[in-house]
Amino acid sequence: IQGYTVSDGLIIKTASQTHIKDSTIEALNMSGRAFNAVMRMFFSMDKSRENVMVSELLLTPEEDFRHFKGIGQTGFQEIIDKVKIYLDDENNIEMRKTTAKSDAAESPDFSGPEARGTIATKEDIADVFKNREFAILSFNEIRESLPVSISEIDLIQLLEELITKEILKSKGNGYSLQYPSFFDFSEYLGTEKNIDEHERGMRVLKARAEGKTLADIGAELGVTRERVRQLEIKAFKGFSNNGDRVFDEDKYRYLYANYDFSNDFYLNYLKMSDQTLYYLRYRYTKGSAEAICAIEDNKIAADIRQIIYQYVHKDSIFIDGVHIPLNRASIENAVIRKYCREEVSAEEFFDIYANFVNGNGLSKDQFGIDDSNKRTRLNRIAGSMHALWKQNQRLRYYDIPANDYTELLETLNLGQYNNIELSTRKFFLEYTKLMQTYDIHDEYELHNLLKKINAGAENPTLQFKRMPTLQFGKFKRDEEVKKILFSMAPVSIDDLAEVISETYGARVDTIKANWLSGIGDYYHQGVYSVDYEDMPDFHMELLKDALTEDFYYVSEVQEIYSQRIPNADRSLVSPYNLKKMGFLVGLSYAIQNHSSADAYFMSILTDQDVFDISPMQKRYSSLQSYTGVLYQLKKERSIIEYEPYKYVSIRRLEQLGVSLTQMQEYVEQLREFLPDDSFFTIKSVKNSGFKADLDSLSFPDYFYSSLIKEDEKFTSRTFGGVTIFNPKNERFNIKDFLLAKIKELGAVRVEDLRKILEEKYGISTDRFNIVQRVEDSDAFYDPNVDKIYVDFTTFLESD
Template identity: 25%
Template sequence: MMNKIDSRNKVDDLYQLFNEGLSLNIIENLIEAGVRYHEVPELLVSGSVHSKISLRQTTINKIIEAFNAVENNKGSVSYYQLFNFANNYISTLSYNQSITIVQLRDILSRKFLVPIGDNLNRIIADLQKARKIKFTSIGIKKYVFSLMEYLKEDFDNKELILERLQGKNFQQLADHFGYSRQGAFNVVKRVMAKMPVFEEEYRFSKLFDEYDVEETLFCKLFDEAPIVYHFMINKFNRQSKSILEGFYHLNFNEKQKEYLLQHFNCFISSSGDILEYSRINVFNEVLKKCHYEKMRNEDMLESYNDFLVKNNFPESLKADINSIRGIAERSNIVIRCRRNYFRYYDFQVVDRHMLTRLHDLLMLERGVYSTKKLFNENPDLMAELDIRTEYELHNLLKRYIHPPQVRYTRMPEFIMGKITKKEFILEIFNELAPIEFSEFLEYAEENFGLRKDSLASYITSEFSKYIHNDYIKIDYQLLSKDKLQELKTNLSEPIYTVEQFKSIGLKVDKHFNMYVNNMNLTHLGYTLRSNYVLSNEYSSVEEYFRANILSQDYFVYEDLPIYKNQSYTSAISKLEKSFDIIKVEKDMYITSKKLGEAGISQGNIMEFREKLIELVQHNEFFTLKRVRDLGFEHFIEDFGFDNIFYERMIARFEGISTIRLGAGYVFKLTEEQISLSDFLYNRVAAHGKLNLYDLLDELKNKYGLNIETHKIISSIQQVEVFYSEELQRFYLDADDYYEEVFS
């Protein structure tokens, strides 16, 4: 037999396959069917021969193996090998992945190290004929059956499946087809498990695997038949998460997004949040856009209704002055100002640490106060909180801080302890009288923050009998000469708080509080000044503080009662502004006396300012680190003070505005007020779009600032910047976000 075959072993002869193990029986069946050697690749590609012969897959596999071996022995690559590799490669592509014809040619060439030539067109044609590929705008992708294509073909239990996909429940199927309910369920489950993965599954699996979607909405959004919807809900368990939560996660086009918002009666806020149409949501959106402005109800009404028209919002949301007034009362981002003004406020900045600091502000003696006192005495805290007036502070305290001893009355006043305003004023009369009416008003404003004009009206109305020729006069008690002398021997300091003074006096007379008045103090060489008892050596409390501070090389603030007053705060502020003192540590100041001894004069400080201004461009934000990196040098820097020294000095320069942060100071060469929001907006605007962590790196590496993430996000959302939580990226224009996500 071998001799017989060898004699026929010619090029393109089927008997060549015998030498590679294919049986003569198969070879002769092929010959009898009219198959020639060069036709074998077509046989292998199609998986069958013309009507004269039918082969099992095991036989086809044997022919494939023998044919490839013969071609390899000849040093050539069979068409089938090329086709099979191309088919397998394309099957590994993802559903949406396409490749060009040229890319496929190059892949085959690199794999087999032979020129592909005309085989490429034939491979493409055979793959298309076998429904392995489909053409796209850029090339080819793997062919995936659609559900609708599949349903046109025959398969087991087709009628039952079709009725299930038309919305029939299992009991209806059971009744119709003669199954139990469980039996109908099992049939559907078994048949669907055998189905291939359809194009619709690739497209909608994420939607149905994560979100709940109604039939009508699905069909409208994707222009699909209800049968596709029912197929998907049979494949996936029903979810509870609204499809609206997938607004930014699913690849909706603009038309779909518009329909979704309309369907759920929602709109997108400037910060990217999806909000339900309601008056309060529109109110808050308008308020955020006007966050720098304080507004009245009338201003908001105009801006509110203009916003509705501009954005084509439903007419039903239109408001009148009464509804605006009510919404403003309910809004959780409104902070109240004076005379019915209000503005946007981000209450998220008031964290636990800030609440503790606010609570500490109310550690006060019994009395009637205005938040003006707290506002003026704590400028750094007010700047950190972005609280701009005593009225806003009153509003903030009333919202968060409620110690039992505090009663909030008409803005900006509040009462400490069990006392009425009338009782309090009479107590102060007893301490200060006789005193000029104007001087009393100064005292009340200095110590309790009470506004002079409103207090004058109140006293004139309620206590007119005590006012004589612009003096407040009252019957007072005098100490005996012996007790005055005894008290005088116990007074050794030039200044005391009233409470300290009373404590000393109670050792002399157990009823001493009734003797605390200026008539007795005059005999002691002291005067009541603000909340202090001050030696007559000084004309004012501020003069005392100034003299005391400047007499030292370094002044260290201590947590003592005498420093807890606006007079101290005012003295420190004025001394810093004139560069008579500069802060070197948290509670320590170096005085001009010591600076002068070290060789640093006021003139040198002004030179520092001029050199700094020469380096920094107008309207550019900068920090101490930033200017040093830009090459700033001055001999004052050679003294090696901590950064706070140089930052506090720069903060006091005229023409430079400051943002005080826990992380450090940010400056800008401008007369305008600036905020952290302005600074962060500037950094995003410089890039157009900026990743959160890139921004954090820039703040640290370029400006030397470590700002908490939540504070950055909260502050930057107060301006026209869009933030994507999913991408953790800021966009100057929200359209850039949509283009990036959906391109």
């Protein structure tokens, strides 16, 4: 509807300067179908709005209505008719103006032009747009950019005159310069040039724009292919004024010259004409930047960026805030993430997957799983970094890239093992709290996780055998079982199998079925027994004099025996003979001067006030008794880790005036200080103002973290060498922590987030580590500006 403009909440009829009050579209009394279509159209562009105004209908380009599905020609015509009725209704008129002069008299909206004796002109308005090609300026932006002040009505009149003269055009809520189309301008030049030459040039350009070859055009004109090329160059240069003139097609210049979009995008998404695309190809060199980078480029109009987004993600589906590429692997990962949080069988997964494909209208031929490809898909799922695969073809969603596995690998210390076969069940049972921290449900999940995080790098001899077996180097099973038998005989099959199970982790029934065949000769009437050979007394005395330490591995005793008694039979260093020498004998070690292995390890872990545990870890960490005592002392806070592998005893702390009660009070004070749902590190709570009496110790933050880690009311994870805590005592991973920070910020550049982690939390990490951990989540990462948004909607709504 021409002849109207909008300003300051009023609809103004340009010719008569009549002011018409604005209103919501309910006042138009449209049919339910038209009304609902309009509401859907505007709400699709801005979900936060509460209503739609009549003025907005006037300012919306016709093509927007026609392109919106659901309005149609009939609906569009009804909108026009109802708006016209509203504008002509006398009841909606607030004020009539008859002349610009009276308007000037009644509107004291001047800030000095009458004092200077100047008024704004059409030329002043045109100057506002200089060097701002294709910029859309609002009414107020134009008014504020003028060199002199002007009344609202005067400016409206000038703008209308410029629109009438096709110097400006109204676009949405603003105005922009109007440029001629290249082809229209070329036709116009025909009135000033040689008609024959002009018509031939236009004929060539139009034919080329339609996709015709030089040879085809030459045949039509009766000239050679080379002559057509010459005509094309001459015509194009002549019509474009040596490349300096600006045409309407140049509004796409920045997009075309900077980004690498296909013809499909320009023709089918931007709805560009063949002629416009031809013009761009001929006049500009196509850009090389990836299309996805244009989504966040603010030099490109927002409506075009929306179209670009649709184009970039045309081969994906949008599920739960995440774009899923349309390929089987990505869809499988999405189904696992959404529907397999609890353990399911492979067949159950395939049923869930099939329902997902059907429910989202995906092609069964392209994405379905059947007998022809099921084995291939099973192998891919078993290797997925978003699932833990386990015995009997069962799986569970597990976001492997989201975690930091430093603590897990350091604790398991796989590098220490050599020539041994272990079940991951051994680790699962020995490190129950660690398994809870990493949300590992059984030995099969641990086996699969270690394989997928490349734990083999910790020990080049490690081989991942059939679940849940790990083999380090060459394992001589029968010999090792015989050693255990010799250390225990006489012994029942049940007791022997139980000890072997504790040593290597395999289940007792597995031991009985597969491990005992090599010692059948020692089995008689339900008991395994051994006829030991006595070590000569002289040998025993020499060996005992040489064994001055409290702890030895049996292999070490054998080596000492060989050194003291050359050519001696090392097999005489048996549990039987070691016991005769007064040693307490374990499966692989011998201890003297202590009542038990636990007593020995308790002694070495508590006899110093300040000590480095690293040598002990290297020597004893494979022994269950050692790890059990260490965990007990830490839990009781008899020893506290103040730096990695460095401990201080409670005895020394008490000498400094610090008691167990004070340490527990520190934890309770911290709990009272914290919000219930706030992740924290020791550095972050200090930055937030938390203070306690224990701070006077000036111990490293690691010390205070150790106090909290032993409190069962907190859960924790290690990231970048720093312990992160969750006061809600809920399992979490590093991704959960990062997403909580991004949610708090709404959107954040990756480098800024890295600095926040370092400055507020004390966590040192790199940008790649951050981006990798938030992948496959509701967060949206824009690589163009290296920025993470809390979700896709926030990204779309960003400036």
